[in-house]
Amino acid sequence: MAITTAPADVAVVDDAAPQREFRRLPWVSFAVIAVLALVAVLAPLIATHSPTEQSLPDKLRPPAWQEGGSTKHLLGTDLLGRDVFSRLVYGARVSLTVAMFALLSGGLIGLAIGILAGYAGGRTDSALMRIVDATLTFPTILIALVLAVSLGAGLGTIVLAITVIIWARFARVVRGEVLTVKTRDFVALARVHGCSHVRIMAIHIVPNVLNTFMVLMTLHIGFVIIVEASLSFLGAGIPPPTPSWGQMVADGRSHIASAWWLSALPGAAIMLVVLSFNLFGDWLRDWLDPRLRQV
Amino acid sequence: MQRFILRRFFQSLVVLLVVAVVVFALARVTGNAADLLLPEDAGREDREHLLKALGLDRPMHEQLARFLKGALSGDLGMSIRYRKPAVEVFFERLPNTLTLVPIALLSAIVISIPLGLLAAVYRGTIIDRVSGAIAVLGIATPSFWLGIVLIYIFSIQLGWLPSARMGGPAHYILPTITLAAFLVAGMMRLVRSSVLEVLNSEFVKLARIKGLSQTVVIWKHCLRNALIPVVTLFGVFFALLVTGAIVTETVFAWPGVGRLTYEAVIFRDYPLLQAVILLKAMIVLGVNLAVDILYAYLDPRVRYS
Amino acid sequence: MLLDVKDLHAHLRTRWGTVKAVDGVSFSIEAGETLGLVGESGSGKTMTALSLLRLLPEPAGRIVNGQVLLDGEDLVAKSEREMRRIRGRRISMILQDPQTSLNPVFNVGNQIVEALRVHLGRRANGLWKRAEEALRRVKVAAPQERLRSFPHQMSGGMKQRVVGAIALASEPKLLIADEPTTALDVTIQLQYLMLLKDVQARMGLGMLFITHDFGIVARMCDRVAVMYAGRIVESGPVREIFKAPRHPYTAALMASVPRMEARVHRLPSIDGQPPALHRLPGGCRFAPRCSYVDERCRLEYPPAVAIGRSHAAACWKVAP
Numbered sequence: 018m019a020i021t022t023a024p025a026d027v028a029v030v031d032d033a034a035p036q037r038e039f040r041r042l043p044w045v046s047f048a049v050i051a052v053l054a055l056v057a058v059l060a061p062l063i064a065t066h067s068p069t070e071q072s073l074p075d076k077l078r079p080p081a082w083q084e085g086g087s088t089k090h091l092l093g094t095d096l097l098g099r100d101v102f103s104r105l106v107y108g109a110r111v112s113l114t115v116a117m118f119a120l121l122s123g124g125l126i127g128l129a130i131g132i133l134a135g136y137a138g139g140r141t142d143s144a145l146m147r148i149v150d151a152t153l154t155f156p157t158i159l160i161a162l163v164l165a166v167s168l169g170a171g172l173g174t175i176v177l178a179i180t181v182i183i184w185a186r187f188a189r190v191v192r193g194e195v196l197t198v199k200t201r202d203f204v205a206l207a208r209v210h211g212c213s214h215v216r217i218m219a220i221h222i223v224p225n226v227l228n229t230f231m232v233l234m235t236l237h238i239g240f241v242i243i244v245e246a247s248l249s250f251l252g253a254g255i256p257p258p259t260p261s262w263g264q265m266v267a268d269g270r271s272h273i274a275s276a277w278w279l280s281a282l283p284g285a286a287i288m289l290v291v292l293s294f295n296l297f298g299d300w301l302r303d304w305l306d307p308r309l310r311q312v
Numbered sequence: 313m314q315r316f317i318l319r320r321f322f323q324s325l326v327v328l329l330v331v332a333v334v335v336f337a338l339a340r341v342t343g344n345a346a347d348l349l350l351p352e353d354a355g356r357e358d359r360e361h362l363l364k365a366l367g368l369d370r371p372m373h374e375q376l377a378r379f380l381k382g383a384l385s386g387d388l389g390m391s392i393r394y395r396k397p398a399v400e401v402f403f404e405r406l407p408n409t410l411t412l413v414p415i416a417l418l419s420a421i422v423i424s425i426p427l428g429l430l431a432a433v434y435r436g437t438i439i440d441r442v443s444g445a446i447a448v449l450g451i452a453t454p455s456f457w458l459g460i461v462l463i464y465i466f467s468i469q470l471g472w473l474p475s476a477r478m479g480g481p482a483h484y485i486l487p488t489i490t491l492a493a494f495l496v497a498g499m500m501r502l503v504r505s506s507v508l509e510v511l512n513s514e515f516v517k518l519a520r521i522k523g524l525s526q527t528v529v530i531w532k533h534c535l536r537n538a539l540i541p542v543v544t545l546f547g548v549f550f551a552l553l554v555t556g557a558i559v560t561e562t563v564f565a566w567p568g569v570g571r572l573t574y575e576a577v578i579f580r581d582y583p584l585l586q587a588v589i590l591l592k593a594m595i596v597l598g599v600n601l602a603v604d605i606l607y608a609y610l611d612p613r614v615r616y617s
Numbered sequence: 618m619l620l621d622v623k624d625l626h627a628h629l630r631t632r633w634g635t636v637k638a639v640d641g642v643s644f645s646i647e648a649g650e651t652l653g654l655v656g657e658s659g660s661g662k663t664m665t666a667l668s669l670l671r672l673l674p675e676p677a678g679r680i681v682n683g684q685v686l687l688d689g690e691d692l693v694a695k696s697e698r699e700m701r702r703i704r705g706r707r708i709s710m711i712l713q714d715p716q717t718s719l720n721p722v723f724n725v726g727n728q729i730v731e732a733l734r735v736h737l738g739r740r741a742n743g744l745w746k747r748a749e750e751a752l753r754r755v756k757v758a759a760p761q762e763r764l765r766s767f768p769h770q771m772s773g774g775m776k777q778r779v780v781g782a783i784a785l786a787s788e789p790k791l792l793i794a795d796e797p798t799t800a801l802d803v804t805i806q807l808q809y810l811m812l813l814k815d816v817q818a819r820m821g822l823g824m825l826f827i828t829h830d831f832g833i834v835a836r837m838c839d840r841v842a843v844m845y846a847g848r849i850v851e852s853g854p855v856r857e858i859f860k861a862p863r864h865p866y867t868a869a870l871m872a873s874v875p876r877m878e879a880r881v882h883r884l885p886s887i888d889g890q891p892p893a894l895h896r897l898p899g900g901c902r903f904a905p906r907c908s909y910v911d912e913r914c915r916l917e918y919p920p921a922v923a924i925g926r927s928h929a930a931a932c933w934k935v936a937p
């Protein structure tokens with residue numbers, strides 16, 4: 018990528034830098050994310066119906082703009098007469114909650130293992146990295162499915178399942194980052210001054226990989242949302258009747274010919290949200306840590 | 313080289329063992345192994361009998377030894393739903409997956425390598441932009457939803473293609489697209505970035521200095537080097553493919569082992585699920601081993617050390 | 618005149634703006650003569666060399682002005698196709714880093730034969746025999762076995778010899794050597810330089826020898842051109858410049874010459890940094906670091922002043 022990065026031996030850092038061109042903040046993505054967050058927080062205020070209230074006489078109503086639809090159910094109703102709009106709104110809450118917990122858990126475990134491997138080096142490092150590689154080349158979704166079946170579905174299970182799937186991705190990148198931080202002078206200096214390993218990790222290593230970690234977290238939100246939706250779709254997610262987007266797509270699947278909105282809308286919601294998070298994550302990466310581009 | 317492969321082989325065995333122990337432990341950790349492993353409708357006497365037969369009344373380490381011994385001899389228990397040995401069910405379904413997955417993988421490779429190469433060689437042009445946009449969209453589209461949308465458009469609205477189950481060549485089109493799309497986005501970008509890196513390398517410069525033509529520079533000097541990272545990550549792609557097959561086969565009611573995994577989950581058929589997982593793990597590890605050998609062939613730095 | 622470069626300008630578009638890597642460079646090389654091109658890292662030496670071969674980084678780089686006359690033919694006007702027939706056969710180049718100059722996935726023989734084939738045609742036979750010859754020419758021991766080796770099986774010095782063999786395979790008239798020993802161990806640097814000099818004398822090559830090290834210039838070159846921030850600031854016969862450098866930059870560079878025998882890879886250090894090539898100061902580019910600087914230096918770029926018959930310097934303080 019020598020075209021876009023000037024060689025390191027040349028002084029290109031230039032504080033006035035009128036020409037320096039940052040990628041513009043992706044406003045649309047940002048707006049989608051903001052709206053999504055707002056919807057998730059204010060779900061009870063925004064939803065027009067209860068997401069779980071059934072009303073069989075009202076079942077399979079099309080969206081308001083289609084023939085037979087009404088403004089009472091903006092986006093129509095599902096098989097059990099539940100309001101699709103309200104379920105989407107509450108589904109956002111579920112998606113974001115799961116994503117948040119799973120990212121925190123998978124991310125922090127990956128961070129810890131990455132730091133440990135990178136800092137300890139030697140045998141510890143190569144053993145841990147072997148585990149990471151094995152995890153990355155294993156369809157971990159299988160383990161997630163076993164977890165769901167054996168432990169029973171629920172928030173805890175799905176968070177655990179997604180943690181199993183994502184931790185290795187974090188560990189690998191963080192470890193690489195630690196390897197470079199470790200060689201810097203201030204770490205050696207801290208050693209000389211008799212700092213303990215734990216202290217060095219806490220004071221010198223962690224703050225220096227935090228940028229990378231934040232970028233990784235952002236880059237993985239979309240992925241985690243897709244994983245959650247896929248697990249729900251496969252019947253291994255948050256159990257019904259709690260609405261989740263993946264589950265909604267699955268439920269509408271057999272009625273796709275007569276009621277397209279049941280699968281199409283939640284699927285489109287997933288795609289839009291994931292796209293927005295990914296674009297936002299790309300931007301953040303270019304801004305904070307362009308070296309991560311290969312990840 | 314032989315030592316390298318041998319080491320890989322033993323690593324694979326360790327992974328397999330770990331997976332087996334995890335599967336074994338998870339059935340017991342919640343204390344309801346009997347519920348997981350036995351049919352719900354089994355009568356009380358049946359149940360007692362089966363409990364004994366499975367050894368669930370024995371101490372843990374004995375159970376584990378028994379489980380591993382069974383696994384080694386190809387016995388992973390009876391599927392609750394099919395009332396047949398789970399391994400047998402798996403191998404009945406496997407051929408159906410083996411027709412779909414290689415086609416999808418091949419399509420993904422055939423599409424993403426030239427596209428990634430073109431995007432790199434013509435970087436910044438419209439080709440690059442379009443392939444970039446496809447990749448960004450592809451990564452954000454859940455494949456189960458893509459499958460459903462394809463069915464809606466091509467089967468229901470246009471009536472061109474069948475929407476479900478196996479059959480003639482037409483039946484393969486939509487599942488292949490769905491499954492391949494899962495891979496293309498990631499592979500294409502990877503090929504692009506690794507070709508870009510190679511294009512900027514000194515040895516490509518030297519090749520140009522020799523007076524070689526663009527064709528030789530790209531197809532001889534770039535491609536092989538650029539494929540090394542792709543091959544390195546092939547294991548990751550294959551894992552994605554196995555994951556994608558579960559979803560795709562579910563959407564298209566494709567009677568392969570992916571769909572079987574889904575069935576094992578929704579019917580809470582734990583013996584079947586554990587068999588599916590261990591057997592798939594074996595396949596995945598075998599493929600990864602083969603990839604390591606291919607890698608060694610592509611990169612002499614590995615071959616001769 | 619083998620090579621005559623006239624007022625060459627090459628620009629690179631980067632995201633920081635347009636880098637004027639080569640900004641009006643002129644020099645010439647006779648057959649059999651060695652011209653040294655000296656300057657700090659980032660002064661545009663490599664870009665100058667790549668411009669001659671029309672191999673600036675794509676798509677950022679472009680020659681915007683000037684002529685490169687090889688035996689009187691202007692290379693800047695040539696098509697890519699025509700250039701391909703010139704590269705390797707008439708101009709060749711040795712790159713800086715032997716570790717990355719060879720393709721790791723092909724054996725050495727393959728890569729030499731490839732160069733020979735360009736020169737001799739697809740159907741030529743005995744190419745492997747000739748490849749062996751080429752290795753012998755650069756004094757590689759046991760050349761026959763070496764042909765089957767892969768780059769990672771060789772030492773850096775050996776690889777650089779192979780790169781030399783490739784560059785010389787098609788018997789070019791002009792050889793560009795871009796810091797060919799910078800990446801080598803000190804002990805083999807000298808060997809390699811002697812080898813180059815020897816081969817050059819035997820083949821009657823014109824050579825453009827790029828380095829940031831005046832110590833090497835003294836050993837290798839007949840004439841020298843000193844480059845700073847995209848321009849040549851002083852040029853002339855090596856002896857004359859060594860005796861009496863006229864441009865303050867040349868003097869500073871020479872003063873900071875480390876002993877070749879005892880040095881690590883460290884740039885000669887002059888206080889301060891060369892200017893960023895996308896934001897050049899208006900007047901003399903050396904002004905911010907020059908101890909003789911005055912008002913005029915900052916306002917106007919100094920014209921080149923002829924000092925001797927072939928000695929010139931671009932500095933306001935130089936009187937003819």
Ligand SMILES: Nc1ncnc2c1ncn2[C@@H]1O[C@H](COP(=O)(O)OP(=O)(O)O)[C@@H](O)[C@H]1O
Nearest residue numbers: 019020027629638658659660661662663664674
């Ligand atoms: N691939 C590239 N893309 C953009 N700019 C480059 C590239 N390579 C070099 N440059 C710029 O060109 C200038 C000259 O570099 P170079 O010719 O390599 O210097 P030298 O060989 O004297 O060390 C440098 O300032 C650098 O910023």
Ligand code: SF4
Nearest residue numbers: 901904907914932933
């Ligand atoms: S012109 Fe002025 S600033 Fe430039 S080198 Fe000469 S004295 Fe120094």
Ligand SMILES: [Mg+2]
Nearest residue numbers: 659662663795
């Ligand atoms: Mg250089």
